Every structure is written in structure tokens, then in C-alpha cells.
Amino acid sequence: MASTGADKIGEDAQAKPESITTNALPDRSDVPDEAGANGELSKNAAKKAAKRDKQAADKASKSKDKPIGTAEAKLPTSKAAKKKTEDTPLIGIDVAKEDDFSGWYQQVLTKGDMLDYYDVSGCYILKPASYFIWEQVQEWFNIQIKKMGVKNCAFPLFVSEDVLNREKAHIEGFAAEVAWVTHAGKTKLDKKIAIRPTSETVMYPYYAKWIRSHRDLPLKLNQWNSVVRWEFKNPQPFLRTREFLWQEGHTAHLTETEADKEVLGILEHYAAVYEQLLAVPVIRGRKTEKEKFAGGLYTTTVEGYIPSTGRGIQGATSHCLGQNFSKMFGITVEDPSAQPGEKKDPLFVWQNSWGLSTRVIGVMVMIHGDNRGLVLPPRVAELQTIIVPVGITKSTTSDEREGLYKEIEGLVEILRAAGVRAEADFREKPPGWKFNDWEQRGVPLRLEFGTKESRGHFVTASRRDIVGKDGKGKSEMPITELKTGVPALLETMQKELYDRADEKFKSHVKKITSWNDFVPALNDKNVCLIAHCLTEQCEDEIKEMSARTAEEQSGEAQDAKAPSMGAKSLCIPFDQPDGVEEGVTKCTNPNCMNRAEKWCLFGRSY
Structure with a gap:
């Protein structure tokens, strides 16, 4: 076996899907939309954010957790999990995966020497064992994207407020999570500066500067960096953190065809990271309009499944941004089809963005780990x-x-x-x-x-x-x-x-044709394929109708309550089963009068 553990991979990557169908970017689902109409953080949103931050701080100060730096810091325990059985010898890990999944997960990571807690809530230290896995992903992915002509670069982590607000619809979803620098030493800055939650607004003004001719295309850049999103919703190591590592690729193309081809090529590389490096199966698909990346044309995704909780989890996303951002930032080229002396309007370029984060490590641990601790796939094990x-x-x-x-x-x-x-x-x-x-x-x-x-x-x-x-x-x-x-x-x-x-995974994907079977299937830890009309109103209604009542949630661990209790659309799978006839098949939602367009995968999700 090669020392990188990755050189055998990629040669046998699965065939690309025949049709395009997707929309999404990693760790951007479930982002609270609390920004004002002008793209700035509204007063109400600011109050809510401050209140949540104070509640989180109060909770942390009242906890009886061990001090930061100990391997067992901040680990929930379960009395029921203390028991030892012949099949589950709880040596070292004193919380059973089946009894307290959240507690088990955190103990496996800390006692497995993958990470430690930091003294800033929601931030974590990646120790060599986990960072090595990220390095393996980096090494393999770099080889693949460089074959596609992508080059690595680095942009600053600071964003001026003026630039951040240029793309109002895009940044609105991040407004409540943006961290701001307001002082330099004791001096208050004339204009506050944001720490990037993502880099579209950082990079695209310079794309407009650098791209002057169709000969400058395609421009394909990627950066390996960290971003900050001041997450308030139950931070979890690797899955939902205030600072996380990722790669973000941003490319510009002359034609839609070129952009479409890259979107699917990148998605296959993401699927290979999960399937061939991490031994984690995923479903390839397209996000619905409701779930696609804000400001994009469409989003493709790879979706995973956590058996212990029965929840779906977004693995990585590759977006076609269309010409939306190029029009906002004025990224244009002359029309190469223009004849000498002929005047044609400049063309707006076609853009893509795509990203994969250290969330991959958390997904891998949740799927393979057991009550003895970590189970690492050989290709990524340090x-x-x-x-x-x-x-x-x-x-x-x-x-x-x-x-x-x-x-x-x-x-x-x-x-x-x-x-x-x-x-x-x-x-x-x-x-x-x-x-x-x-x-x-x-x-x-x-x-x-x-x-x-x-x-x-x-x-x-x-x-x-x-x-x-x-x-x-x-x-x-x-x-x-x-x-x-x-x-x-x-x-x-x-x-x-x-x-x-x-x-x-396959045994827990249920094809549901009657609404009466939908919620019971979710409660049995399944994700469900249903015939769906793909409208936002219907999605919202399904989420509300499949939400669990307070009585159903009573006695559950906090981890079970933290993700959305209602089912949301995960993706429209590329691999579509038979059974949906457009214009004929009725949507599975009994209250919806629309006809179904596709089979859509729904599930309770992280």
C-alpha cells in the first residue's frame, strides 16, 4: 500500500451521472436568515444573536465539565451507558453509541486523540491524527483538480463591510453568523471589518479586474483555508463549528456547457473522497430550489446517512452560479464570435463554486466508530x-x-x-x-x-x-x-x-408512495424517496407535517433534538427509479394538488 494511501484511488472513480441535477455548498444548509433587506445585520437579528451568545456563555459557565485541556472535557455522560456487556465492553469509552450518541461521539474524538476543546466555545483543536486525515484528503483532491487546470491561491481572511454588502441576497443568509473586527488595539476602527464566512465577495472583485478577454478564460482558482461562522446552534466537533477548515474553488468560464461539465466533474471527486478514501457511501443528486446555494443557478450535492440517528447529512456541494455573480461584479469579456469591426455586447462569464470541509472527518467517525472507539479506514489512518x-x-x-x-x-x-x-x-x-x-x-x-x-x-x-x-x-x-x-x-x-x-445505507432508503407511511419510516431511522412536485411551499408543509411533537421528543438526548425534527429535502437523486410520470403522478403530500416532477429524497438532517 502506498504511503499516501490514496494513489490507488481515482483511477476507478464511478462514471459521471448522465444528467445534471443539484444545488448546494458545504455547511450552508440550516443557516438562519436574519439579515435585513439591505444585506446588513438587522437590529432584531443582532439582538437575537447576542441573546443566543449570552445563553451559550451562561450555559458553559454553569456546567460541571472538567477544565479545558483534559481529554474528557465537556463530555456528556449517560448512566444507562455505564453498564458493561459481553458484546459492548465499555473500556475507555464509557458511553454506548446506542444509548447517548452525542456523548459517545465526543468521547470517541477526544479519547481517540483526534481533537481537544479550545477556550473559545465552538472552536476545536485538530490533533495530528485528525489533521493527517485532512492532509490525505488534500493531497488526493489537489492531484485531481490540478488535472482539471485548477490552481491553488490564497486570499485575505478580512472583508470590508462595503464589499461584503455588495451581494446582498448572497450574504443575507450569513449575516447573523458574521464575526466582525471593530478595534485595533484600543482604537476603534472607522469601518468594521468582517472575517470571511465564505469568499465570493472577497475574490470576485479581482476576477473582474483580471478577466479582460475571453483568452483569460477559464480562470480556475482554489484555496485551502478556514472560514468563520459564529454558529449558535449546538456546536459539534467537525459538523458545526465556529471556525472550520475547507477548500473553496471558484472558477469562471466562457460558456454554460463548460461550467456544467466542471460542476459534475468536481462532484465525482467529492464522491470519491467519501467512498474511496473514507469508505463512506453517498448519494449524488441535485438540490431543490429551496435548498440550493443562495445566489446560484443550481447546486449538486453528495448526501450521506448516519445510521445511529437515522439522519441524512450533506457531504459536499458543487454549484453552478450561472451569470448571477458576474453580473453583480461586472465580470465580462468581449464576444469572441464578433467579426472585425462588428460591435457586440460584452459577455458575462459563467461561474462555479465548490467546497468540501473537515465535516468529512466527523461523518466518517459517526459511521464507522463503535463502542471501543474509532474505526479508521486504512487509506486515511495516520x-x-x-x-x-x-x-x-x-x-x-x-x-x-x-x-x-x-x-x-x-x-x-x-x-x-x-x-x-x-x-x-x-x-x-x-x-x-x-x-x-x-x-x-x-x-x-x-x-x-x-x-x-x-x-x-x-x-x-x-x-x-x-x-x-x-x-x-x-x-x-x-x-x-x-x-x-x-x-x-x-x-x-x-x-x-x-x-x-x-x-x-441502502437498506434505510425507503421508497414511499403513501403519506401514511412517511412519518413512521422517518421514525424508524430511514430517509425516504417520495414523488414530489419540487415546490418550496410543499417542502415547507412536509417539514411541518413531519415534525415530532414535544411529547415524542421527551426523554431524548439533546443531540436528537438539535437537528431539524421535520424532514427536509436532501436531494433529487441523479439515479431516478421508475414510477414518476411527469404531469400524471400526484405529489405524495396529501395536501398538495400539484403533480410530481421527480423522486426526491427527504429525511431528518443535520
Whole structure:
């Protein structure tokens, strides 16, 4: 296996969908619309934001959480989850995934050494284990986009208020979340400066400056950066944070055809990040008009599914902005079809934007993790194989110990030469303690090596993705086969992780033809395909009709209440089943008199 864990990917990316259907950009769904009509933060919105911030601060100050910096900081617990069973040995993680999903998730991340809490609420420290995953995504994605002619760049993180307000409809959705710089030291600034919530208004004035001729097209830029959105809705690591890392691509094209082709090409790369790197299945589709990116022409998306909560989650989005932004920012070129001396109106360019964030890490953890801790797909694991010495007792001489350690060091070198990220654990701890520690960290493969293995010239291999006392996850591997056997086993684990997640996802996508079955299916942790008219009014009504009552929510963990309780449209899948005849099939909403246009995927969502 190559050391990057990604060079085998991309060659076998799935075929591109035949038709266009989508609209969205990462982490932009569920953004409160509290901006005034002129694009500035309204007084009411400001009051609401201040009130929410104060409530969050009061809640934090009253909590009995451990101090920041401890691994267990701010972790909810569940008494019911304290129990230990044969199938669920809660060692290290003292909250069961099935009992308190939010508490489990946060413990898995902190005790798995993925992140730590920061002293600014809603902000988190990405430790090397999680940042390595992001680096793997970066390395792989950079290769793909550079093949498409995209170049990386960096724009400032500050935006003047005047520029931010130029695109009123676009920024309106972010207004309540914009963080402002108002002072330099003790001096109040004449004009406050925003910290970018996204970069359209930062970049596009310069696109207008740089693009003067059709020969300057296409212009394809991407930046890897962080953005700030002062999120007030139950911050969760990786999923909903006040500062997060992402990439944002912004491109300009001469024709709509060129723009359309890129939108779908980027979407396939996003799907490959999930499916081939993270072993997470996704559904490709197009957002409805209601859910598309504000100011865009259409949005394409990859949508995931979290089995433990039965909720959909937006994975990444690729938008065709049409000519909307080029008209706002005056990005034009001369018409190349004009004959010498002929006067033609300048053409507004066609633009795209697309983004993928560190949310991918949270989705991966939620899907693969178990009650022992993290389960990391081999292709993105910082450490793919750990070798643990076993069988060392009080009667073991120092020479025997040293000899065993030297053999293990030799095994590590064999694996590294084969492109496997491998280490040995020589800590003065019992083997059982080490087993639990590496399982909690999600290391894909553990090799045990002791005097028995040394005499027999083999290693005992234990897979992290298959646990239990039945021995299914254990096998013996001859040392002579390590060079090829371990990379092959890691690839098998990668594939089987995906296959299991894919099977579960597919089993929870229900095709619903009667409204009476819709809400029960949602309550059974499914997402639902329904024949839908695709109108905003109907979507709003479905969300309201599928919302759970206060009685239904009583006793639920806070995590279950935090996402929208009503079902919203996730996407219009590219892969459309038979059964919807435009102009004939009725919309599934019993109160809607419209005819259905497409099968649309609905679900309760993060």
C-alpha cells in the first residue's frame, strides 16, 4: 500500500451521472436568515444573536465539565451507558453509541486523540491524527483538480463591510453568523471589518479586474483555508463549528456547457473522497430550489446517512452560479464570435463554486466508530499497523526481551518498505492495556509478536473493523508474506468497511408512495424517496407535517433534538427509479394538488 494511501484511488472513480441535477455548498444548509433587506445585520437579528451568545456563555459557565485541556472535557455522560456487556465492553469509552450518541461521539474524538476543546466555545483543536486525515484528503483532491487546470491561491481572511454588502441576497443568509473586527488595539476602527464566512465577495472583485478577454478564460482558482461562522446552534466537533477548515474553488468560464461539465466533474471527486478514501457511501443528486446555494443557478450535492440517528447529512456541494455573480461584479469579456469591426455586447462569464470541509472527518467517525472507539479506514489512518510485543513475563530474560524487540523492529522495517505506515509499541504497559489503547485510537491492524510467533515465524494479525471473541478478526500470517499480505489485508478492510456501510445505507432508503407511511419510516431511522412536485411551499408543509411533537421528543438526548425534527429535502437523486410520470403522478403530500416532477429524497438532517 502506498504511503499516501490514496494513489490507488481515482483511477476507478464511478462514471459521471448522465444528467445534471443539484444545488448546494458545504455547511450552508440550516443557516438562519436574519439579515435585513439591505444585506446588513438587522437590529432584531443582532439582538437575537447576542441573546443566543449570552445563553451559550451562561450555559458553559454553569456546567460541571472538567477544565479545558483534559481529554474528557465537556463530555456528556449517560448512566444507562455505564453498564458493561459481553458484546459492548465499555473500556475507555464509557458511553454506548446506542444509548447517548452525542456523548459517545465526543468521547470517541477526544479519547481517540483526534481533537481537544479550545477556550473559545465552538472552536476545536485538530490533533495530528485528525489533521493527517485532512492532509490525505488534500493531497488526493489537489492531484485531481490540478488535472482539471485548477490552481491553488490564497486570499485575505478580512472583508470590508462595503464589499461584503455588495451581494446582498448572497450574504443575507450569513449575516447573523458574521464575526466582525471593530478595534485595533484600543482604537476603534472607522469601518468594521468582517472575517470571511465564505469568499465570493472577497475574490470576485479581482476576477473582474483580471478577466479582460475571453483568452483569460477559464480562470480556475482554489484555496485551502478556514472560514468563520459564529454558529449558535449546538456546536459539534467537525459538523458545526465556529471556525472550520475547507477548500473553496471558484472558477469562471466562457460558456454554460463548460461550467456544467466542471460542476459534475468536481462532484465525482467529492464522491470519491467519501467512498474511496473514507469508505463512506453517498448519494449524488441535485438540490431543490429551496435548498440550493443562495445566489446560484443550481447546486449538486453528495448526501450521506448516519445510521445511529437515522439522519441524512450533506457531504459536499458543487454549484453552478450561472451569470448571477458576474453580473453583480461586472465580470465580462468581449464576444469572441464578433467579426472585425462588428460591435457586440460584452459577455458575462459563467461561474462555479465548490467546497468540501473537515465535516468529512466527523461523518466518517459517526459511521464507522463503535463502542471501543474509532474505526479508521486504512487509506486515511495516520498509523495503519501497530506491532505489540506479547508473551513477555517475569521469567523473560533481558536478552530474550531485546532479541524479541529487534525482531519486531525488523518487522516494522519490512512493512515500511512495503509502503505501510507501521510502528511498534515498546511502552512498559501490559499487552491488554495496549490492545485497548490502539483499538480506541482506531488503528486498522494490530500485529502481535511473541516467543511463540518468533519460533513459528509468523505474526498474529487482529483487524480493528471486526471485533469480538469469536476470532473472526484474527488470523496468522507468515513473516515471509508480510510484505504483500499486510497491504492486501488493509485493502480488504477498506473495501469491507465501505460495503458494510453501503449495505446499511441502502437498506434505510425507503421508497414511499403513501403519506401514511412517511412519518413512521422517518421514525424508524430511514430517509425516504417520495414523488414530489419540487415546490418550496410543499417542502415547507412536509417539514411541518413531519415534525415530532414535544411529547415524542421527551426523554431524548439533546443531540436528537438539535437537528431539524421535520424532514427536509436532501436531494433529487441523479439515479431516478421508475414510477414518476411527469404531469400524471400526484405529489405524495396529501395536501398538495400539484403533480410530481421527480423522486426526491427527504429525511431528518443535520
